[in-house]
Amino acid sequence: MxxxxxxxxxxxxxxxxxxxxxxxxxxxxxxxxxxxxxxxxxxxxxxxxxxxxxxxxLRLAPGWSWPTELxxxxxxxxxxxxxxxxxxxRVEAAWYWHCSWARTFLSETNPTQRKAALMNVLEIRESAFYRWGSDDVERRRNDQMLSDVKTGNTEFFEQTIKLNCPVSSK
Structure with a gap:
């Protein structure tokens, strides 16, 4: 829409x-x-x-580039x-940045690179998306989702990313 x-x-x-x-x-x-x-x-x-x-x-995940047309x-x-x-x-750029790392995390098979991607995913809490693009309820929900990801439960996170994030052009 x-x-x-x-x-x-x-x-x-x-x-x-x-x-x-x-x-x-x-x-x-x-x-x-x-x-x-x-x-x-x-x-x-x-x-x-x-x-x-x-x-x-913001540094995008490897293989990602910023959109040329806004x-x-x-x-x-x-x-x-x-x-x-x-x-x-700012919120949209932070979300795009997060998507780059989230999709990388979900697709990465190398444990070291997957862990590095996860560290970037978790940094969304310090982003414009959290400051201005989320309210308290969303932050609590997203904090729970990110905590789940840290413990290996990625089901809700995967659904969120698949539904709301662009795919890399690589």
Whole structure:
């Protein structure tokens, strides 16, 4: 579902109304109106700049590269302003970084490299995704999932990554 379509759904409306932040919704929350830009909302070019700034400080897993095209339109198909929550770019970059290490962890067969990938996976707790892209409930759920991964129970983690992460272009 595109950001534009999301905006027009009851879930998107309710999320905007309540300021809800969820694993998938947080980076996609937008304001769909033509009012002046409120302080906590930014335009697409600013989101792309946030993303690039965050990407400069994050090292992707081997074989991964940052997307060359970032698509954060300033207008929806009806010509209305499309705004994004501040830190959306940082959150999306941190999630992409996490996905690179999570997919590497799940596919790695070398024990040393798998352990190194796991250490990077666990660093998501220090990321923009945890700071701005997750609420307390999500952090607790994700903390439990990461604790499970550390003990070898990867079932929920695998499902989460398969459903929400891009695949490497390698």
């Amino acid at each position: 595109s950001r534009i379509e999301l905006c027009k759904t009851p879930v998107g409306f309710l999320a905007r109304l309540l300021g809800v932040s969820t694993l998938i919704m947080s980076p996609l929350l937008i304001a769909c109106n033509s009012d002046p830009v409120p302080q906590h909302w930014i335009h697409g070019a600013q989101v792309a700049a946030e993303y690039r700034d965050e990407a400069k400080v 698509n954060y339109p300033d207008k929806d198909e009806d010509g209305n302003n499309q705004l994004y929550e501040v830190n959306t770019g």
